[in-house]
Amino acid sequence: MxxxxxxxxxxxxxxxxxxxxxxxxxxxxxxxxxxxxxxxxxxxxxxxxxxxxxxxxxxxxxxxxxxxxxxxxxxxxxxxxxxxxIGEIKTSPLKKHKALKTEKKMGVPFSELEMQQVLVQIPFENDFEGIRDKLIIELLYATGMRRAELVNIRMQDVDLHQSTLRVIGKRNKERILPMLASIVESINTYMIERNKLESVENNEYLFLTPPGHKIYETLVYRVINKYLSMVSPKVKKSPHVLRHTFATHLLNKGADLNAVKELLGHSSLASTQVYTHNSIAELKKAHLKAHPRNKK
Known part of the structure; x- marks a missing residue:
């Protein structure tokens, strides 16, 4: 009971x-x-x-x-x-339990070159699925949203005039994400093809399958894995690695950690800090290259 x-x-x-x-x-x-x-x-x-x-x-x-x-x-x-x-017991038997130690393993992020290659050099088909798949990759890389958040984007969540996107994250938390001009353009292109679908069962959702159904999380994984495999030898190629890539590239370019935290929808800064190790590596390389005391 x-x-x-x-x-x-x-x-x-x-x-x-x-x-x-x-x-x-x-x-x-x-x-x-x-x-x-x-x-x-x-x-x-x-x-x-x-x-x-x-x-x-x-x-x-x-x-x-x-x-x-x-x-x-x-x-x-x-x-x-x-x-x-609910008053069934007075104290939890796990009140003082400490979690077992684990190693935090993050998928290696894609490089800027790899992202440039997949978005510029890969010949996506000029049809509904090709245009949709490219937009999925663009949107995940440009916003850092989670796979589940992307799947559940509704038409009413997209504001092309304000260039913003509303997503519902974990614990039903809402956040507003800015969209690049290139993303707005890609959504407009996608919508032209989306409106041509003969059957649109779940028309409140942005991303659909050719029969007009709402897309699902496995499909998003397949899209990322398929196209990133064409440009990257990395073992792990998933939507979460793309989220990791988004955060890493922003931090490498000097973005504020708190701003990245808000964009990712993290509840605490500690969750965002796991993405900083690659940024620190970039800082070390820049430091060694530029500092006058470094022996060439």
Whole structure:
């Protein structure tokens, strides 16, 4: 009963996606199954930290990465915080838990040359899909938005006169992004082809498939992977790497960290600072090249 109430709370009050809800449900069901096998009861509402700790040890022993273990424990932590909130328990058993250490691995960003090549030299087809795919790449690189944010852009979110774009990010947070003149031009070109579609089922969304349906996240990944593979030997080619590229290139050009934070939709500066290591590398190269004390 508590699990159903928790999932309803995440859906109705937190506006979590169905994908996120499924992940929470799966993590809690996994712990419940472990708890029943190890302690002969499926009731996890009043368990203690020792029981959760033994589950963590088992997960690590099975070879699960620390990052994955932390995500599962985060699901439990949210559940117990919910139980505290509704008065089912007084204190969360995970109140003093410290997450396992993880290495923050970022995909190597694309270079400015690679982005120039994919947007200028690649011969995109001059049809609906070709024009749409190029706009997807342009928009992700020019704004740094998340893949889910791009998929859910509605027609009413696009203001071509003001050159701005409204996106809804994590936790249903709204932000307004500026658009370059080239992006406005590309949207206008795309709209000409979009208006030619015979069947437009979800016409409130900006990006559609040829049959007129709303695009989906896997399609966006395929687009990025397909075209960036033509110009880049990098192993990881994804929408998130393009987001990383956006932030890195802005910081390399001297953009303010707080401004980049706002553009990315991060809630804290710490989330944005992970993008600075490449910027620092560029600063070091510039310093070594220009400083008079550097021995040639």
């Amino acid at each position: 508590s699990l159903d109430a928790f999932l309803s709370y995440l859906s109705l009050e937190k506006n979590y996606s169905s994908h996120t809800l499924s992940a929470y449900k799966r993590d809690l069901e996994d712990f419940t199954a472990y708890h029943e096998e190890a302690f002969l009861t499926p009731d996890i509402d009043k368990t203690d930290y020792g029981s959760i700790r033994s589950w963590i040890v088992e997960l690590v022993g099975k070879g699960l990465k620390n990052q994955s273990v932390n995500r599962k424990v985060a699901s439990l932590k949210a559940y117990y915080n919910f139980l505290v909130k």
